[in-house]
Amino acid sequence: MMNALDPHAVLDKAVEATPAPLARRIRGLSDRAIAWLFIAPTIALLLAINIFPLLWTIRLSFTNFRANRPNATVAGVGIDNYVSVLTDPDVWAAMQATAHFLFWTILLQTMLGFTLAYLIDRRFRGHGFWTTVILIPMMLSPAVVGNFWAFLYQPQIGLFNYVVSFFSGIPPSSFEMIGSVKLAPWSIIIVDTWMWTPYVMLICLAGLRSIPNYIYEAAEVDRASRWRQFWSITLPMALPFIMLAVLFRGIENFKMFDMVNLLTSGGPGSTTELASITLKREAFEKWRTGYSSAFAIVLFVTVFGLANIYVKALNRVKNR
Amino acid sequence: MSSDMQPVQRHWPSSLRRGPMEMAATAVIAIGVLMLLQPFSLTLYTWSFVTTLAGTALFMVVSKFPD
Amino acid sequence: MTSHAHSVVQPSPLSQRIAGVIVVLYAVITMVPLAWIFLTGFKSGPDSIAYPPKVLFTPSAEGYCNLFTTRSRQSPEYIAQLPPTSGICDAFARTSNMVVVGASNFVPRFVNSLIIAFGSTALSVVLGVTAAYAFSRFKVPAKDDLLFFILSTRMMPPIAVAIPIYLMYRDVGLSDTRLGMILLYTAVNVSLAVWLLKGFIDEIPREYEEAALVDGYTRLQAFLKVVLPQATTGIVATAIFCLIFAWNEYAFAVLLTSGEAQTAPPFIPIIIGEGGQDWPAVAAGSTLFLLPILVFTVLLRKHLLRGITFGALRK
Numbered sequence: 001m002m003n004a005l006d007p008h009a010v011l012d013k014a015v016e017a018t019p020a021p022l023a024r025r026i027r028g029l030s031d032r033a034i035a036w037l038f039i040a041p042t043i044a045l046l047l048a049i050n051i052f053p054l055l056w057t058i059r060l061s062f063t064n065f066r067a068n069r070p071n072a073t074v075a076g077v078g079i080d081n082y083v084s085v086l087t088d089p090d091v092w093a094a095m096q097a098t099a100h101f102l103f104w105t106i107l108l109q110t111m112l113g114f115t116l117a118y119l120i121d122r123r124f125r126g127h128g129f130w131t132t133v134i135l136i137p138m139m140l141s142p143a144v145v146g147n148f149w150a151f152l153y154q155p156q157i158g159l160f161n162y163v164v165s166f167f168s169g170i171p172p173s174s175f176e177m178i179g180s181v182k183l184a185p186w187s188i189i190i191v192d193t194w195m196w197t198p199y200v201m202l203i204c205l206a207g208l209r210s211i212p213n214y215i216y217e218a219a220e221v222d223r224a225s226r227w228r229q230f231w232s233i234t235l236p237m238a239l240p241f242i243m244l245a246v247l248f249r250g251i252e253n254f255k256m257f258d259m260v261n262l263l264t265s266g267g268p269g270s271t272t273e274l275a276s277i278t279l280k281r282e283a284f285e286k287w288r289t290g291y292s293s294a295f296a297i298v299l300f301v302t303v304f305g306l307a308n309i310y311v312k313a314l315n316r317v318k319n320r
Numbered sequence: 321m322s323s324d325m326q327p328v329q330r331h332w333p334s335s336l337r338r339g340p341m342e343m344a345a346t347a348v349i350a351i352g353v354l355m356l357l358q359p360f361s362l363t364l365y366t367w368s369f370v371t372t373l374a375g376t377a378l379f380m381v382v383s384k385f386p387d
Numbered sequence: 388m389t390s391h392a393h394s395v396v397q398p399s400p401l402s403q404r405i406a407g408v409i410v411v412l413y414a415v416i417t418m419v420p421l422a423w424i425f426l427t428g429f430k431s432g433p434d435s436i437a438y439p440p441k442v443l444f445t446p447s448a449e450g451y452c453n454l455f456t457t458r459s460r461q462s463p464e465y466i467a468q469l470p471p472t473s474g475i476c477d478a479f480a481r482t483s484n485m486v487v488v489g490a491s492n493f494v495p496r497f498v499n500s501l502i503i504a505f506g507s508t509a510l511s512v513v514l515g516v517t518a519a520y521a522f523s524r525f526k527v528p529a530k531d532d533l534l535f536f537i538l539s540t541r542m543m544p545p546i547a548v549a550i551p552i553y554l555m556y557r558d559v560g561l562s563d564t565r566l567g568m569i570l571l572y573t574a575v576n577v578s579l580a581v582w583l584l585k586g587f588i589d590e591i592p593r594e595y596e597e598a599a600l601v602d603g604y605t606r607l608q609a610f611l612k613v614v615l616p617q618a619t620t621g622i623v624a625t626a627i628f629c630l631i632f633a634w635n636e637y638a639f640a641v642l643l644t645s646g647e648a649q650t651a652p653p654f655i656p657i658i659i660g661e662g663g664q665d666w667p668a669v670a671a672g673s674t675l676f677l678l679p680i681l682v683f684t685v686l687l688r689k690h691l692l693r694g695i696t697f698g699a700l701r702k
Contacts, residue, residue, distance in 0.1 A: 046536075141676065
């Protein structure tokens with residue numbers, strides 16, 4: 001990869017391959033022309049693969065089109081699709097499942113992540129190495145990991161059940177993490193927390209390290225207790241960073257698909273059927289393309305609204 | 321992005337500054353998202369989308385206002 | 388931003404020790420599921436589903452053999468009249484009245500993952516570095532709006548985007564092709580690449596290029612010969628982030644590919660043996676698939692924060 005990017009080789013090749021008149025013209029390009037030449041391909045790709053499909057989805061969301069019947073006549077249905085998505089108790093239930101998932105994952109990850117960051121900021125020996133170890137789960141493929149957790153969750157033979165029964169004495173075959181209506185929502189929360197606590201930890205750590213030393217020094221001079229320092233300096237100053245992490249995890253988990261699809265695929269019943277999984281069923285199993293397009297737009301607008309807030313929070317933290 | 325709006329700034333009403341208006345739009349989006357996810361009322365759920373959409377549109381408009 | 392240790396507020400040795408113990412404990416617990424994947428890959432079928440779960444066991448090549456081969460059940464008489472076994476996996480299969488009939492799809496799927504991940508990474512980095520340079524150095528109209536637009540494309544829910552992409556790819560013949568997946572992953576990754584690389588290029592002093600321009604370089608030469616070499620670290624870090632995303636991606640892959648261009652993440656979960664999932668084979672596949680990312684994470688550790696916050700936070 002480094003060779004391919006070697007600027008001299010690239011330039012020489014480009015010069016060789018360019019016909020002389022064209023080469024003269026390129027060398028004389030104005031800054032303005034280069035700016036457009038450099039930005040246009042990216043914008044073109046995004047228009048073709050993101051914006052055009054988005055506009056198409058908006059158009060489809062007002063029709064009764066079905067992707068598995070491309071030859072059937074397509075009729076406009078006005079806002080009917082939106083009305084049915086937004087009045088469907090099943091979709092509402094999926095949103096509540098998503099809300100449950102969001103609430104607990106964000107709560108657990110923030111608490112665990114902040115605690116870990118606070119402890120790592122004590123700078124004990126070897127903290128760099130152990131921080132790297134902790135970060136590993138969030139870099140892995142959620143699909144492959146979700147699939148493997150299904151094995152850990154097996155009743156009787158699974159490692160998770162064994163460990164729980166080892167510490168609590170409950171027989172390992174007496175509960176099923178992904179088979180029971182009560183426990184399944186918690187099974188996905190546990191895996192998500194395992195995967196993404198490191199993310200929150202990393203952002204919180206950046207927040208803690210951004211607090212200038214002299215503030216603590218001033219507090220020491222004023223003889224403020226460590227406890228007081230934590231509540232009046234550490235926490236308030238790390239708060240924008242915590243908010244950033246919460247928003248990002250919120251957006252990501254609102255869209256959650258891969259890990260849950262492989263771990264529980266929405267079951268049992270529809271207890272872990274998050275919004276994206278319901279959408280996938282409507283779009284790619286029931287082939288209600290028009291209806292699911294409206295559903296997709298509802299999800300998209302929500303994410304887009306949150307993304308606006310996220311970027312605002314990002315800029316605020318960046319300008320610190 | 322607001323730099324090319326400097327001349328307007330003089331005549332811009334102070335209640336329509338970017339900061340507070342963005343806060344208001346953020347609040348509308350947040351309310352919309354809460355309405356979408358709450359388990360209490362189907363009516364609130366039904367109107368969540370319009371609320372979020374309005375909040376997002378508002379946000380995009382007011383982010384063009386001068387600081 | 389302060390790299391030197393807290394001077395007055397240096398934590399006491401006792402609090403450091405307690406913090407260290409808790410963090411190490413958390414790190415070890417967090418590694419248990421991964422260690423279990425690794426161990427299960429070397430277990431025999433019965434060992435993998437034994438109760439209580441076995442930590443000590445005789446290593447077996449069954450998982451890796453099953454991962455790389457397809458087998459069919461034959462009668463003992465048929466197996467008895469076969470010529471001597473040609474390899475360890477063949478010998479292995481025969482002990483349970485099976486015959487290796489060919490290679491499995493794992494290698495082609497893994498190769499697809501490699502081609503698609505590297506292809507889309509190369510494309511994203513090229514597009515990203517040029518766009519980032521333009522955003523960093525030139526007055527671009529509506530710059531902030533364009534940058535937000537680029538970022539927001541990354542935030543779209545994949546399933547929502549997948550519906551029209553599915554229809555579009557079906558119409559233009561890109562469904563289940565590597566090219567289609569490369570373009571799609573590039574579109575997703577380019578936003579990260581632009582944001583990250585803009586941060587790196589912003590840090591390169593403009594004076595270098597200006598000196599080059601005075602020396603008679605054209606803008607393009609200055610970019611290629613002065614800016615690119617300075618941005619090498621940033622380009623490598625960005626490339627690895629793009630690579631990891633494309634490598635791990637599942638939602639688009641499972642909806643838009645089924646054979647030809649299928650990558651490893653949708654394939655590994657459907658490795659089945661007789662009577663359900665073949666866990667040692669799944670574990671073996673997962674191990675081989677996750678291992679490169681483990682290495683990259685260690686290499687990337689200094690840039691992780693920058694990458695996951697779109698370049699907003701450094702250290």
